[in-house]
Amino acid sequence: MTETTTVRLVKRPSGMVTPDCFAIAPEPVRAPGDGEITVKVAFVSLDPAMRGWMVDRKSYIPPIGIGEIMRAGIVGQVTASNAPQFAVGDTVTGWGGVAQHFTGPAMLFTKVDPDVAPLERLIGGLGMPGMTAYFGLLEVGAMQPGETVVVSGASGAVGAVVGQIARIRGGTVIGIAGGAEKCRYCVDELGFDACIDYKTENVDQRLGELIPQGLDVYFDNVGGEILEAALNHLKMKARVVICGAISIYNSTDVPPGPRNYLNLLVQSARMEGFVVTTYAHRAGEAVAEMAGWMHDGKLHFREDVQVGIERFPEVFNMLFTGKNFGKLVLKVN
Numbered sequence: 293m294t295e296t297t298t299v300r301l302v303k304r305p306s307g308m309v310t311p312d313c314f315a316i317a318p319e320p321v322r323a324p325g326d327g328e329i330t331v332k333v334a335f336v337s338l339d340p341a342m343r344g345w346m347v348d349r350k351s352y353i354p355p356i357g358i359g360e361i362m363r364a365g366i367v368g369q370v371t372a373s374n375a376p377q378f379a380v381g382d383t384v385t386g387w388g389g390v391a392q393h394f395t396g397p398a399m400l401f402t403k404v405d406p407d408v409a410p411l412e413r414l415i416g417g418l419g420m421p422g423m424t425a426y427f428g429l430l431e432v433g434a435m436q437p438g439e440t441v442v443v444s445g446a447s448g449a450v451g452a453v454v455g456q457i458a459r460i461r462g463g464t465v466i467g468i469a470g471g472a473e474k475c476r477y478c479v480d481e482l483g484f485d486a487c488i489d490y491k492t493e494n495v496d497q498r499l500g501e502l503i504p505q506g507l508d509v510y511f512d513n514v515g516g517e518i519l520e521a522a523l524n525h526l527k528m529k530a531r532v533v534i535c536g537a538i539s540i541y542n543s544t545d546v547p548p549g550p551r552n553y554l555n556l557l558v559q560s561a562r563m564e565g566f567v568v569t570t571y572a573h574r575a576g577e578a579v580a581e582m583a584g585w586m587h588d589g590k591l592h593f594r595e596d597v598q599v600g601i602e603r604f605p606e607v608f609n610m611l612f613t614g615k616n617f618g619k620l621v622l623k624v625n
C-alpha cells in the first residue's frame with residue numbers, strides 16, 4: 293500500500309502558526325470510496341485564507357477540525373477513481389488537503405488541461421486567486437475603462453492580477469506593496485503607473501500626491517491602516533472591494549475598524565466584500581479571457597515555488613511576513 297505524508301491540524305494557533313499546530317507524518321493512502329478519487333498531488337496552494345480556516349468560528353466555510361488534514365487547493369493527477377467523471381491519469385484541480393496523495397469527493401475537483409500553463413499556475417493566476425482578481429475587480433468593483441484603481445498586496449497572487457487587468461481595461465493603476473523590489477516589479481514588469489512602498493512611505497500622503505483626483509476603485513487585500521488611508525481618497529461613487537485583510541489574520545486582538553468610514557457617506561461610495569466561490573459557475577469565462585491575455589503577452593504571472601511538505605508551517609508563514617514573492621505554492625511530490 294502506498295504511503296503518503298499528510299499535514300493534519302492538531303492544535304489551533306494563536307498568532308502566527310507554529311510547528312506544534314500540525315502533525316506531519318506518513319500514513320497509508322486511503323482507497324477512494326463511492327464518488328471519490330485519489331489524487332497524487334503535485335502542488336499545494338498556500339493561501340492566506342487557510343489561516344482563517346484554522347480558527348473555530350462561523351465563516352463562509354466550516355473550520356478545519358482538530359485531527360483533520362489541512363484543507364488546501366491542490367493540483368495533481370488522478371491515481372484511482374471511483375467516480376464516473378474522472379479517469380486515472382486525468383489532471384485535476386480542486387479542494388483537497390496538504391498531502392502527497394489526497395482522497396476525497398470527486399465533486400470538489402475539476403478536470404484541467406495540463407498543456408494550458410504550468411501546473412502551479414492552474415492553482416494560481418489561472419486558478420482561484422486569478423478568479424478572485426477578475427471577478428473582484430470587474431464584478432464587485434465594477435471597474436470601467438479610464439478609471440483609477442488602487443490595489444494593496446499589489447505584487448501578490450491576487451493583487452498583481454488585479455492591477456494588470458485594470459491596465460488592460462484602460463485604467464490608471466497604483467499599487468501598494470512592501471519593499472522597493474516588489475514595487476519595482478509592479479511598475480517595470482507589470483506596467484502599473486506607480487507603486488507605493490508602505491514600509492517606507494506614508495501611504496495616505498503618497499496617494500494624495502499621485503492621484504489628487506482620487507480613486508474610483510480600491511481593491512483591498514490587507515485591511516488595517518492601509519484601508520484607512522485609501523478611504524481618504526475616494527471619488528464620488530467610488531467602490532471599495534473587500535477581498536481580504538491579511539494584516540489582521542494573525543491578530544489575537546483585532547483593532548477597531550476604519551475610523552473614517554463616514555467618507556463612504558460623504559462620497560456616496562460603497563464598500564462590498566465577496567467570496568470568490570460565489571463566481572465558481574463562471575470560472576470558465578474568466579479562465580478563457582485570462583489565458584488569452586497571457587498568450588498575447590498582456591498578463592504575466594509569477595509563482596513562488598517552495599519544495600517539501602515537511603516545510604509547510606515555515607513556508608505558510610511566508611505569506612504573513614511578506615517573504616513570498618508571487619503566488620506561493622508548495623511542491624510536495
Ligand SMILES: NC(=O)c1ccc[n+]([C@@H]2O[C@H](COP(=O)([O-])OP(=O)(O)OC[C@H]3O[C@@H](n4cnc5c(N)ncnc54)[C@H](OP(=O)(O)O)[C@@H]3O)[C@@H](O)[C@H]2O)c1
Pocket residue numbers: 339340341420421424445446447448449450451468469470471474513514534535536537538539540566567568569610611612613614615616617618619620
Ligand atoms: N475574497 C476572496 O474570495 C479571496 C480569495 C483569495 C484571496 N483573498 C485574499 O486576498 C489577499 C491576498 O491573497 P494572496 O493569495 O494574493 O496573497 P499574496 O498577496 O500572494 O501574499 C500575501 C502578501 O500579503 C502581504 N502582507 C502580509 N502581511 C501584511 C501586512 N501586515 N500588511 C500589508 N501587507 C501584508 C505581503 O506582501 P508585502 O510584502 O507587499 O507586504 C505578502 O506577500 C488576502 O487577504 C487573501 O485572504 C480573498
